[in-house]
Amino acid sequence: MVERTGLAILAFLGWVGEVSLFGLRAMREAFRPPFEFAEITRQLYEVGWRSAPLIATSGFSIGVVLSMHTRASLERFGAEAMIPAGLTIALIRETGPLVTALLVSGRVGAGIGAELGAMKVTEQIDALEAVAVDSFKYLAVTRIIACILALPILTTITNVCGILGGYLAETSISGMSLELYFSRAFAVVEFSDLIPSTLKTMVFGMIIGTVACYLGFTTTQGTEGVGRTSTRSVVMSSILIILANVVLVRLIFFLFPPV
Amino acid sequence: MNHLRQGSDAHVDAAAHSDGDGPAIRLEGVSKSFADLKVLDDVTLDVAQGTGFCLLGRSGTGKSVTLKHIMGLMMPDAGRVFVHGKNVTELKRQELGEVRRTMGFLFQNAALFDSITVGENVAFPMRRHTDWAEEKILDTAKARLADVGLTEAFDKMPGDLSGGMKKRAGLARAMALDPDILLVDEPSAGLDPITGDEIDELLLGLKKKGTTLVMVTHNIPSARHVADELAMLHEGRIIAHGTAGELDRSDDALVRAFMRSESGG
Amino acid sequence: MSAKVIGAGAFVVIGALLFTAALFLIGERRMLFDDRFELYTEFAKLGQLEVGAVVRVAGMDAGEVTEVIVPASPADKFRVRMEVRDNLHQLVRTDSIASVQTEGLVGGIFLSIATGSEGAPVVPEKGTIPGREPFVLADVLEQASETFEQVAMTVDKISGDLETTIARVEVATKDAHQLFIDITPQIKSIAENGSRMSADTRQVIAGIQAGEGTLGKLIKDDTLYVRAREVADEAQVAMANVRQVSDEARRAIADFRSEDGPAKGMFAHVRVTLGQTRDVVANMADVTEAMKHNFLLRGFFNRRGYFDLDAISPAQYRAGVLENGKRKAMRIWLGSPVLFQTAASGAEELTDDGRARIDAAITTFLEHLPTSPLVIEGYASDGSEGDRYRVSRQRAGIVREYVLGRFGLTANNTGYIALAGNAVASPSGDHWDGVALTLFIDLEDLKFVPQPRSAGVPAVVSTKVISK
Ligand SMILES: Nc1ncnc2c1ncn2[C@@H]1O[C@H](COP(=O)(O)OP(=O)(O)OP(=O)(O)O)[C@@H](O)[C@H]1O
Ligand SMILES: [Mg+2]
Numbered sequence: 001m002v003e004r005t006g007l008a009i010l011a012f013l014g015w016v017g018e019v020s021l022f023g024l025r026a027m028r029e030a031f032r033p034p035f036e037f038a039e040i041t042r043q044l045y046e047v048g049w050r051s052a053p054l055i056a057t058s059g060f061s062i063g064v065v066l067s068m069h070t071r072a073s074l075e076r077f078g079a080e081a082m083i084p085a086g087l088t089i090a091l092i093r094e095t096g097p098l099v100t101a102l103l104v105s106g107r108v109g110a111g112i113g114a115e116l117g118a119m120k121v122t123e124q125i126d127a128l129e130a131v132a133v134d135s136f137k138y139l140a141v142t143r144i145i146a147c148i149l150a151l152p153i154l155t156t157i158t159n160v161c162g163i164l165g166g167y168l169a170e171t172s173i174s175g176m177s178l179e180l181y182f183s184r185a186f187a188v189v190e191f192s193d194l195i196p197s198t199l200k201t202m203v204f205g206m207i208i209g210t211v212a213c214y215l216g217f218t219t220t221q222g223t224e225g226v227g228r229t230s231t232r233s234v235v236m237s238s239i240l241i242i243l244a245n246v247v248l249v250r251l252i253f254f255l256f257p258p259v
Numbered sequence: 260m261n262h263l264r265q266g267s268d269a270h271v272d273a274a275a276h277s278d279g280d281g282p283a284i285r286l287e288g289v290s291k292s293f294a295d296l297k298v299l300d301d302v303t304l305d306v307a308q309g310t311g312f313c314l315l316g317r318s319g320t321g322k323s324v325t326l327k328h329i330m331g332l333m334m335p336d337a338g339r340v341f342v343h344g345k346n347v348t349e350l351k352r353q354e355l356g357e358v359r360r361t362m363g364f365l366f367q368n369a370a371l372f373d374s375i376t377v378g379e380n381v382a383f384p385m386r387r388h389t390d391w392a393e394e395k396i397l398d399t400a401k402a403r404l405a406d407v408g409l410t411e412a413f414d415k416m417p418g419d420l421s422g423g424m425k426k427r428a429g430l431a432r433a434m435a436l437d438p439d440i441l442l443v444d445e446p447s448a449g450l451d452p453i454t455g456d457e458i459d460e461l462l463l464g465l466k467k468k469g470t471t472l473v474m475v476t477h478n479i480p481s482a483r484h485v486a487d488e489l490a491m492l493h494e495g496r497i498i499a500h501g502t503a504g505e506l507d508r509s510d511d512a513l514v515r516a517f518m519r520s521e522s523g524g
Numbered sequence: 525m526s527a528k529v530i531g532a533g534a535f536v537v538i539g540a541l542l543f544t545a546a547l548f549l550i551g552e553r554r555m556l557f558d559d560r561f562e563l564y565t566e567f568a569k570l571g572q573l574e575v576g577a578v579v580r581v582a583g584m585d586a587g588e589v590t591e592v593i594v595p596a597s598p599a600d601k602f603r604v605r606m607e608v609r610d611n612l613h614q615l616v617r618t619d620s621i622a623s624v625q626t627e628g629l630v631g632g633i634f635l636s637i638a639t640g641s642e643g644a645p646v647v648p649e650k651g652t653i654p655g656r657e658p659f660v661l662a663d664v665l666e667q668a669s670e671t672f673e674q675v676a677m678t679v680d681k682i683s684g685d686l687e688t689t690i691a692r693v694e695v696a697t698k699d700a701h702q703l704f705i706d707i708t709p710q711i712k713s714i715a716e717n718g719s720r721m722s723a724d725t726r727q728v729i730a731g732i733q734a735g736e737g738t739l740g741k742l743i744k745d746d747t748l749y750v751r752a753r754e755v756a757d758e759a760q761v762a763m764a765n766v767r768q769v770s771d772e773a774r775r776a777i778a779d780f781r782s783e784d785g786p787a788k789g790m791f792a793h794v795r796v797t798l799g800q801t802r803d804v805v806a807n808m809a810d811v812t813e814a815m816k817h818n819f820l821l822r823g824f825f826n827r828r829g830y831f832d833l834d835a836i837s838p839a840q841y842r843a844g845v846l847e848n849g850k851r852k853a854m855r856i857w858l859g860s861p862v863l864f865q866t867a868a869s870g871a872e873e874l875t876d877d878g879r880a881r882i883d884a885a886i887t888t889f890l891e892h893l894p895t896s897p898l899v900i901e902g903y904a905s906d907g908s909e910g911d912r913y914r915v916s917r918q919r920a921g922i923v924r925e926y927v928l929g930r931f932g933l934t935a936n937n938t939g940y941i942a943l944a945g946n947a948v949a950s951p952s953g954d955h956w957d958g959v960a961l962t963l964f965i966d967l968e969d970l971k972f973v974p975q976p977r978s979a980g981v982p983a984v985v986s987t988k989v990i991s992k
Binding site: 041042044045046048049050052092149150152153154156157159160182183185186187189190191194195198 | 528529531532533534535536538539540542543545546547549550551576578585
C-alpha cells in the first residue's frame, strides 16, 4: 500500500518533470525564429476571444453571488459600506484569477488536448513535419504563448464583469450609484493587489497550454486516447494550477507583504 | 525545384546505378521495433533517382513504417537512412526541414489538416515555403487539385470528403511543392478502377519529369505499370527485390502468389 | 482568417483597456497623479491607524497616511505623516484638528481633518496640526460611570447637609424662602435630566439585549458612541449644576443659621427633590455599570479587564472563558477544616487560623492585585449536589467579603463562583472541600517560569498548597 502510494507519487513527479521539460523547451523555442505570429494570433482568437463570452458570463454570475455572500456576512457587522471593497478585493486577489484559470483549463485545455490528440492519432502532426513545418513550434509553442497572453486578459474580464455583477446585485438592493460603487470598490485596492495577482495568471496560462499540448503530443491509442487526453488535460492542469497557486500566493505575499 | 535528370526512361537499373549522383534514397541496415514487436530487421535498399520504386508486402509488415523512416518521421533503432546522400537520422532540425522540403508524402490515411479547407491544405506547403503571391498560391493549389480530379473540392472541409477524395487531396498536397521525391502510401486504395488508373498516369507523368517515386501499394497491376523496381517486405526483411519480371520468377512462393493477384486488398 | 485577426486584436485591446482602467481607478484613489503637500499630526494613542489609511479633509478623500513615527519615550506622541491633495491645502489651517475615525465596526480606519477657522493661517508644508485622541467607548462609559458616582455623592452630601441643617434651623427669612424657590427648579431639572439620561442608556442596553440591531449595527450607527458620550457630557453639566446648587444651598443654610428659620414645608420639599435626584443618579451609575457587563459587550470589556461572573456558568468558567492566550489562572488551594468553623447559628464562619492562611495566600498575589482579577472559587464535597453548590457558594462569598474588607480590593475585580465539589487537579485529586484563590494573570506579568498545564483544569500555572 505504502509502496504503491510511493510509486504513484514518483510517477506523478516523473510526469511533472516531463511536462516541465516540455514547457521549458517551448519557452526556449518561443525565442527562436521563425516566429509563428499568424498562428499565435489565430490561437489568441481561439483561446481568448472565443473564451470571452464564457468568462464574462461566469465572472458576472460570480460577482452577483459573491456580492450576496459578502452582504450576508458584512451586514451582520453593519458594514454594508464595505461590500464593494470586500468583493473587489476577493475577486481581484484570488477568485478572479483562480476561477478564470479553472474555466479556461476546462474550455481551452480540453480543447487543445483533444485537438492535438486528434491531430496526433490522425497523423496530422506527422503531416506537418512532412511539409517541413516544426510541429512543436507551430502547434505547441503558439498555443502555450496564446494561453500565457490570454489569461491575464481573461482574468481582467472576469474581474470587471464580476465587479459589474456585484454592482447590479448591490444596486438592486440598496440602489447604490455606479460611481459610488466603483469609488468604494477601489477604496482599498492597491497596485500590489491587482498587478501580481493578474500577472500570476500567466503562470496558469503556461500550465494550461503546456499540459494540454504535452498530453496532445503524446496521445496514443486512437479516438479513445483523444478522449482520455482531453479529460486528463483538464484534471492535470486544474491540479497543477491549484498547487501552483499556493506557491504563487506565498511568493506574492513574500514580495509584496500585506500591510 | 524539379531537376530534370537523365535516364528517367526504361533500362532504369543500369542507368540509376551508374548515375554519379548516387541513389536518391538509401536505407542501410535499418531496424525498428515497437516494444516487443520487431517491424524492420536490417533492411537495406536503394532507390535510384528518377525511378519508380514499389514496396510490397502483406498488411502490417512495416511498409508505412519504412516510408516514415525515409521522411525522417521515425528514427531507426539501428542503421542509417540517406536522402540525396544526406543521413536523415543525424540531421539537425533545420537541415531535416530542408531535406523534407524536396519531398512529398501521401499518408495512408491522407492526414489532411481538418481545421482548414482542402484548398488551404494544398496551399499550406506553398504558404510555408515560398514567397509566392497569394494569387499564384491559389492558382497552383487549384491546378494540383485539378490534377487529381478534385477541382470542385477546393472550398470543402476535409471532413466532408469521401475516403478516396481525401486520398487524392492528400496527393495534391504532397505534390504542391513539385517534390524531387514523392512517397505515396497506397495512392489508389479506396479508388474506383478508373480514377485509380488516372492516378497511376499522373504518377507516371511525374516520374517522366524526373521525380523519384516510392510507392506502397497492394495493387499489383498498378505497381507493374508505375514502378521500375519492386521489393517485397516480409517479417521485417526484404525477401525479394527486382523488376516485376524478376519477382514473377522468384523462388519464393509467397512472392509469386503476391505477383499473381490482380488487384489491391 | 482576417475575422480571427480582428477578434484576437479586439480581445487584446479590450483586455488592455480594462486593465489600464483598473490601474487608473487605483491610481486616482491614491492620488498618484495629483500634486500633494505633506503635513503631520500627533496622537498618544493611534487607534489602529496604519500607513496607507485614507485621509479625508472635511469628509472628502484627500490623500493617505505615509508614515507613522513611533515615539522615543512613553511621554512623547506618535507622529503621523500624511500627504494631502494640494487643492485642499487652503482648507487645512493651523487650528484644523485631525482625528482617527472608523467607518462602522469593521470599516476602514481613516484620518479625518476638520477644516480650520477662517482667521487661522494655512498650515505650512510639513507643518503639524493638533490631533484629537481616538474615542473609545469603554473610556466614555468609564468616565460616565465615574461622573455619575460623583454626582450621586454630591447629591448625597447636599441632602445630608440639608438634613442636619433642617434639624438645627428653626426659622426662615423671606430671602431664604426665595432662595429655595430658586434652587428647587434646578434640582428638579437635574433629576429630570438624570432620569432621561438613564432612560436613554437603558434603552441602548435594551436594544442590544433584544438583538434588535446587532452590536455591529449599533456601533456602526454610532448610537452607542453618541448616546454614551451625550450621557457623559450631560452628566458633567448636571454635576456642575449640582455643585452650584450645593454652594447656594450651603450659603442659604449659613443664612438660616444667622436669620430666622425658614418654613419647614419648604425644607421638606427640597428634601424630597434631592432624594429623587439621588435615586436617579444612582440609577444611572447602575445602568452604566450594567452596560459594561452586557453580554454582547462582554468580550469587549473583558479585554479591558472587566468581569461579570454572574453571567458565566460554572461550566463555562471551568472551560476557561476567563482565560485567553496570555491570561492564565494561578490557584492557591485552601481546605475547609482550617478555614471554617460552624458558628452557633449553624452557618460557617472563618476561623482565626483561616484568616491568617488567606492573608498569607493573598500576600503572594498582592504584587499583581489591582490589575489582575481575583476569583474566589468555592468548593464543597459533602452532601447532595444542591448542598454542595449552596455551601460552596457561601464559602466563596465569605472569603470574598473578608478579602475585600481586609485588603480593600476593588469589588469590580474580585469575583466569586460556586463550583460545588468538582475540582480537577486539586491537591486531593478530582474534588476539593474549601476554596481556591485564583488570580487571572497575564503571563507577561509573571516573573516565574510557567509549569506545564494539567489536563482538564483551566491552565493552572502554579499550584501552591497552603493547607489541606
Ligand atoms: N507508432 C507506432 N507505434 C507502435 N507500433 C506501430 C507504430 N507504427 C506502426 N506500428 C506497428 O508496426 C507494424 C507495421 O505497421 P505499418 O503501418 O508499417 O504496416 P503496413 O505494412 O503499412 O500495413 P498496411 O498495409 O496495413 O498499411 C504494425 O504491426 C503496427 O502495429
Ligand atoms: Mg500501411
